[in-house]
Amino acid sequence: MTVLIDGADIDFGTDELPDLHGTLRALRSRGPYARTTYRGMPAVVLLTNELVAAGFKDDETFPAAAMYNLTTLPVMGKTMQCMAGQEHRTNRALVSGAFRRSLMATYTAELLEPIAHRLVDDFAGSGTADLTAEFTRQFPLQVTSAMLGLPMADWPKFAGWAHDLFFYPTDPEAALRASKAFTEYLKPFVAEKRSNPADDLVSKLVTAEIDGVRLTDEEIYVFTRLLFPAGVDTTYPSLGNLLWALLTHPEQLDHLRANPQDIRWAVQEAMRWEPGPAIVPRIAPTDLTWRGIEMSAGTWVLLAIAAANRDPQVYPDPNRFDIGRHAVASVSFGNGPHVCLGQFLALAQLETAVRVLLDRLPGLRLVEPESVRIAGLLGPELRGPSQLRVAFDPEVSA
Ligand code: HEM
Known part of the structure; x- marks a missing residue:
């Protein structure tokens, strides 16, 4: 049943919207876009796969930079998301070597699998766990810290800074303090890698060179900080949603136990059905008409991934x-020049997580499935499960 709702009554930045998909579906039944509100300001939400893909791609009409300069620049510094054109291409090319698809088999064997197993070691003997607290939130954080070459003893510090950076909109002072502390920590670390490069990501960043151009220390601090909100806070809710999808479709989970080669398709389907990032905003920099949609300068343009992925x-x-x-969801990692730099690493993490959890936790099932809610972590734009309490056959230690 489609309920009649008015987009103008909804605030996609602040409303809880527990039935986000129903809301988007109801709006799309009346047209490919809707006028609405975002953080109290006028907005247009794009609702079809075609419009969302085109909105992401058209960085000239809706520059990512115009939005990120407003929302993240003060705390994150000038990340590649705040850049356009040649500057963006050069900066991105300098860091992208470490995220090539061809490296994923090595990362999986040397980095992702050992980390996933270590996390599971902590609860495999108990027969129960909350997979959000004990696995999904930890896994990408530890993968990112390990990739950077940060000493394991300091990982909890990074978890704290990453948390404060994420909550910048609600507590800007804590976020600015975290950003500063993060940079102070990185200064001697980056200097050491400049003198003695090793095999980690920071070493790759200090040695990267294209046509004589290299990354400055400041650019390395900025990129390293960006990896936490961009690479961790997107992956952990996506992983939570993937596990929730599988655990609430036990026959499909059984299929994967018998056919682990299909795990990659389960990951792709979860990235379509319920990716962590549900909405990515842009802003119209001037008065403009785009594909027949009139917008005045300052109108928010909401790229509704969650609607595009369920476009019939x-x-x-x-x-x-x-x-x-x-099927592959074409916009879950964005599209065009700012398409996700870490998409292959993200997919490798999701696949590894499912494989290791299924291998290690036979009989894995949800406890109290009705208590799981897929909720916005900071408004409806980024969504994941609040908890995932599971039971399984406990591992007997040798
Ligand atoms: C399932 C996990 C992930 C999802 C769903 C995701 C999604 C996205 C999306 C939608 C964008 C485009 C944002 C925009 O156009 O405004 C993006 C950009 C980006 N992502 Fe991811 N991401 C994930 C994981 C990662 C990982 C693991 C990394 C890095 C290690 C990463 C690094 C980045 C970076 C650096 C950008 C900015 C690219 C640019 O501006 O050129 N992401 N991601």
């Missing part, structure tokens, strides 16, 4: 979670 024109029966669909 592209995905038949879109609300059904079906790992046999073998």
Whole structure:
């Protein structure tokens, strides 16, 4: 049943919107976009796969920089998200070597699997766990810290700074303090890698060179900080949603136990059905008309990934979670020049997590499935489960 709702009554920045998909569906039943509100300001939400993909791609009309300069620059510094054109291409090329698809098999064997196993070691013997607290929140944080070459004893410090950076909109002072402390920590660390480069990501950043251009220390601090909100806070809710999708579709989980080669399709389907990032905002820099949609300067343009991924024109029966669909969500990692730099690493983490959890936790099942809620972490833009209490056959130590 489609409920009649008015986009203008919804604030996509601050409302809880527990039925986000129902809300987006109801709006799309009346047209490919809707006028609405974002953090108290006028907004247009794009609702079809075609419009969302085009909105991401058109960095000239809706520059990512215009939005990130407003929302993240004060605390994160000038990240590649705040850049456009040649400057963005050069900065991105200098850091992208470490995120190539061809490196993922090595990362999986040397980094992701050992970290996933170590996390599972802590609870495999107990027969129960909250997978959000004990696994999903830890895994990408530890992967990122380990990739950077940060000493393991300091990882909890990074977890604290990453948390404060994420909550910048609600506590800007704590976020600015975290950003400063983070940089102070990195200064001697980066200096040491400049003198003695090793095999970690920071060493790759200090030695990267394209046509004589190298990254400055400041650019390395900025990129390293960016990896926490961009690479960790997106991956952990996406992983939580993936596990929730599988645990609430036990027949599909059974299929994966017998056919682990299909785990990659389960990951792709979860990235379509319920990716962590549900909405990515842009802002119209001037008065403009785009694809027939009139906007005045300062209008927020909401790229609704969650609507695009359930567009029935592209995905038949879109609300059904079906790992046999073998479809790839075309906008879950964005599109165009700012498409996710870490998408292959993200997919490798999600696949590794499912493989290791299924291997190590036979009989894995949700306890109190009705108590799980997929909720906004900071408004509805980024969503994940609040908890995932599970039971399984406890591992007997040798
Ligand atoms: C499932 C996990 C992830 C999802 C769903 C995701 C999604 C996205 C999306 C939608 C964008 C585009 C943002 C925009 O256009 O405004 C983006 C950009 C980005 N992502 Fe990811 N991401 C994930 C994991 C990662 C990881 C693991 C890393 C790095 C290690 C990463 C690094 C980045 C960076 C650096 C950008 C900015 C690229 C640019 O501006 O050129 N992401 N991501």
